[in-house]
Amino acid sequence: MFVCTNERGPDDARGSCSARGSAEVLAALKQKANASGLKRIVRVNKAGCLDQCARGVTVVVYPEGVWYGGVTLADVDELAERHLVGGEPVRRLEIPAHELTGKEAPPGFGQSSLGKPGLGQE
Numbered sequence: 001m002f003v004c005t006n007e008r009g010p011d012d013a014r015g016s017c018s019a020r021g022s023a024e025v026l027a028a029l030k031q032k033a034n035a036s037g038l039k040r041i042v043r044v045n046k047a048g049c050l051d052q053c054a055r056g057v058t059v060v061v062y063p064e065g066v067w068y069g070g071v072t073l074a075d076v077d078e079l080a081e082r083h084l085v086g087g088e089p090v091r092r093l094e095i096p097a098h099e100l101t102g103k104e105a106p107p108g109f110g111q112s113s114l115g116k117p118g119l120g121q122e
């Protein structure tokens with residue numbers, strides 16, 4: 001799981017995930033993943049700009065290839081419990097694949113392990 005922690009100056013019109021609280025989201029996701037028994041199974045890491053700046057804090061989960069936008073601290077428990085433990089994406093936060101690049105995703109993109117038991121359920 002990668003959380004954008006990119007910073008930009010206050011004069012940059014694009015804003016940044018850092019300015020929207022990504023460091024706090026990252027820390028909370030790490031804590032929740034560890035508390036959910038996923039330490040050494042799931043890594044929650046910093047990422048640079050993921051090119052979804054206008055959406056708010058951006059998070060991407062691999063190998064599934066599921067992208068989330070506008071993530072806040074209020075979403076952390078649901079992301080960890082539903083996606084990381086339960087194996088189900090949180091649809092209300094998901095960025096559709098075709099909106100990531102403006103192109104259609106190749107067949108199978110974003111579906112590699114969804115629908116299978118979550119990491120805490122295998």
Ligand code: FES
Nearest residue numbers: 004017050052053
């Ligand atoms: S600053 Fe986070 S996606 Fe660009």
